Amino acid sequence: MDMQDNVILKTEKLSRHFWGLVALTQVDIELKRGEILGIIGPNGAGKTTLINVLTGLFPPTEGRIIYEGKDISALPAHIRSRIGIARTFQISRPLVDLTLLENVMTGALFARGLTCPQAIKKASDVCGFMGLQDLDKPVSKLTALEIKKMEVARALSTDPKILMLDELMAGISSDEADEMMDLINKIRGQGISICVIEHVMRVIAALTDRVIVLDWGRTLAEGPYAEVSHNPMVIKAYLGEDA
Amino acid sequence: MKIWKAFVIAALFLAAASLPFYTGTYLLHTIYIIMMYMSLAISWDMLLRAGQLSFGIAGLFGIGGYAATMLQVFTNINPLICILFGAIMAGLISLLIGLATLRLRGIYFAIITLAMAEIFRVIIRNLPDTWTGGAMGIVLNNAIFNGDVKQTYWLVFGILLITIVLSEVFNKSRIHFAITSIRNDEIVAMSSGIDIFKWLVVIFVITSTLQGLVGAAYTEIYGSVNPDANFSVHYSLLPLAMALLGGIRSTWGPVIGAIVLGLAGEYLKLLMPYGYLIIYGLIIILVILFLPDGIMGLIKKLTQKK
Structure with a gap:
């Protein structure tokens, strides 16, 4: 019971094929409440x-x-967003005809069902938390870092229980990555469980409690980064046979 | 700025509402025809704002017209009720079509809407003559308001007002955020909790109801329907051209486009009775090539530079 309660999300033999192509095979993962889980590979x-x-x-x-505790495999994406699963995208996806604030509002409006004035308040708060300014700017005028932050803010405006960050650090500088890591830690401080996909190992090492290594759609290894990074199978997957 | 804007809108409203008191029959007639196209153009644009391109205005325009006329023939009740009935029927039919087809996107949905108008036309033509009048259609005993042009004008003006108000609601409420998200990026929209299918069906039904309303009013004004006239592709393409010319994704773009193209059409019709459609075509091509955001886009560009 205690063990179960401690886990907010888990998969059981999760597979996904695209026609003949196998993208995921029998993946069993667990995301614990309040943890930052790294997914690398x-x-x-x-x-x-x-x-x-x-x-x-x-x-x-x-x-x-x-x-x-509930099977959500059949629920559509918009319902999953409403029940507390939020995400950002590997390649940023700003809504180009909306301003910065309006982008962030969408989550509050539709995942939380807030009215427009409530959503403006909520979005302004979240933007403030993320350190975003000039909220009436069109997204075409934003820097890469601001767009990344906007994506996180948009996800946070849905009041998620789980936040999935897909390569948030790609395309931003090392200093900016440090700033982002502080923010992610603060988000975790609010009790949100976080799942990060990242190629920057410095970030994974500093940020995550635990990592899962995927290779060819399978779970290759699992554990604290310090441990996993020395696993010969993991090194082989990253660097090839002769490494 | 806001007060100034409200003042202009109030002045325009008063000028338009009082037009019948100082305008002749011909001009009034020309203006309410343009207003009908304006309503169609705005309603077409409202669906476009959700990212869906429709070539099916004529289908819903025709359904509205036939439903109103048939109710009129069978019950002989107040024509205004018949017009309302026509709008509701167009809405109901669009609900069924929307539920069946709004999983499709882009060109696939556009083709369905194009086919829709033609399918309705063929069905209506082949129903028993005692229902729809077959290929000959139905001629009513009388036009609405006994053909009084002033009252007819106010009827059309009322429909236009409803359309404009709805269009502004679309632009200034949560609907705006839902449809803009859907148009910009459906994956982001879903991830923000937006039920895309539900929104698209609702928007499609609202805009179709408006198109049915205009179609129903049109038949009550002219007192006749027939399959070739009321499902003419003209009603799909002319409003589309007006919205493109004026500037899409706004209320005032289609309004401006309808005025310009409507007046130009009226003038050209006198100048060359059979050739004026070619000029329409040329205008559309030139606008798409050189003014992709239409007249509104041009105005915006000019005012921003100053």
């Missing part, structure tokens, strides 16, 4: 596919997703 390992299946962009081919 070489390109094409199935990391983004995993997030896409967890957030409902497409259904699993086989297996189940259990969220807070």
